[in-house]
């Protein structure tokens with residue numbers, strides 16, 4: 001099936017020796033996990049295969065009858081500069097190798113090279129080729145500002161530019177088999193993004209989700225890898241692991257930042273080797289699922305502090321997306337509120353109410369530490385309490401109970417700095433600035449502005465009059 005081919009482009013083996021072609025294809029499939037392979041034994045037909053098939057990488061023998069490897073290398077480099085060529089030669093001569101690289105070969109291996117090294121070299125070339133495909137694809141999408149499958153994102157309500165870029169990026173990496181790392185605060189919609197990645201990949205298998213937070217290492221291994229009967233006390237039946245259940249699909253590992261050190265090693269090995277051992281088995285199984293992971297933690301920082309393995313972090317972040325917190329995409333607030341109120345109205349069998357005018361403004365002044373999930377909960381809470389035609393503000397009230405403790409202010413990034421070389425402003429001047437800022441944020445709504453800075457509305461009105469010079473100070 002087209003969508004289960006790896007890599008997304010074909011690998012063409014060109015060699016006049018039938019036995020080498022056969023053994024190389026088997027090694028590529030078994031050791032490398034590559035299954036998108038074409039073979040060509042007659043060098044005269046090689047260029048036609050390249051013209052007809054979606055070839056991205058060529059493994060080329062040098063010494064062949066009819067057309068030599070060197071001639072073919074030159075033809076490919078000139079007609080198909082986007083195709084990578086790896087030379088597999090019987091000759092171990094530095095000069096020949098250098099000449100091939102000069103002619104445009106990506107790498108040069110002697111046929112007797114240890115299989116592991118050869119496969120690793122081919123993996124590197126595949127990875128590079130994938131990246132250049134993705135780059136081209138990404139550029140094309142950004143330039144034309146298109147989404148090929150907008151329906152995949154229909155349930156992710158947003159009009160934010162950064163989110164749209166995330167969608168475009170996800171479309172461009174959809175066919176890749178490499179892991180995807182989704183970062184973002186709790187409640188920003190990471191799980192939704194994982195669903196979209198799975199749908200876009202058009203893989204035939206299911207999406208299987210596992211929350212790995214708090215799993216001890218043995219449970220982690222058993223959950224992912226499964227076990228054979230009798231593997232440990234109590235294992236009276238064999239059980240397939242989640243990797244197996246996600247075959248030809250996607251395995252989504254949530255809260256990856258909480259993974260224990262021992263489990264990090266297991267996950268790294270799985271990603272590096274593409275193989276795993278079910279507990280109690282000494283026969284490796286090949287992973288047939290794509291891995292998507294998510295975390296609300298800062299993995300870069302965790303890695304620097306030695307809490308998360310650097311090598312694993314680098315493997316995971318081959319493709320990464322960062323979902324911005326709701327406070328950084330406030331334009332989405334109105335859309336999301338409307339969407340959740342409709343959803344709640346449907347679910348509760350109520351008519352959708354009118355939204356009070358000051359509600360959107362009020363929400364804009366809130367940080368949403370719980371992000372979209374928090375807004376959704378508020379909307380559902382409001383709808384369940386809702387009786388009259390206009391939505392009650394009661395469920396949103398707690399948003400207003402502003403906490404002005406120094407810790408919270410520091411958290412909000414409020415740190416007032418005064419210029420040491422200038423005299424301090426007066427209390428009156430500071431207070432005027434605060435009043436002006438509150439009025440700006442509340443879009444001129446006095447009752448809202450007064451709540452934002454913790455004074456009564458008449459007190460605010462009085463200050464405003466003073467500010468406008470209507471009343472003496």
Ligand SMILES: Nc1ncnc2c1ncn2[C@@H]1O[C@H](COP(=O)(O)OP(=O)(O)OP(=O)(O)O)[C@@H](O)[C@H]1O
Nearest residue numbers: 155156157185186187188189190191192296372373
């Ligand atoms: N843009 C959005 N449009 C509609 N619903 C959304 C959007 N973003 C998040 N949600 C909803 O908010 C809730 C939280 O989303 P989700 O579980 O995907 O967040 P998360 O980032 O995975 O959170 P956590 O880190 O806690 O696992 C879900 O009910 C989801 O459907």
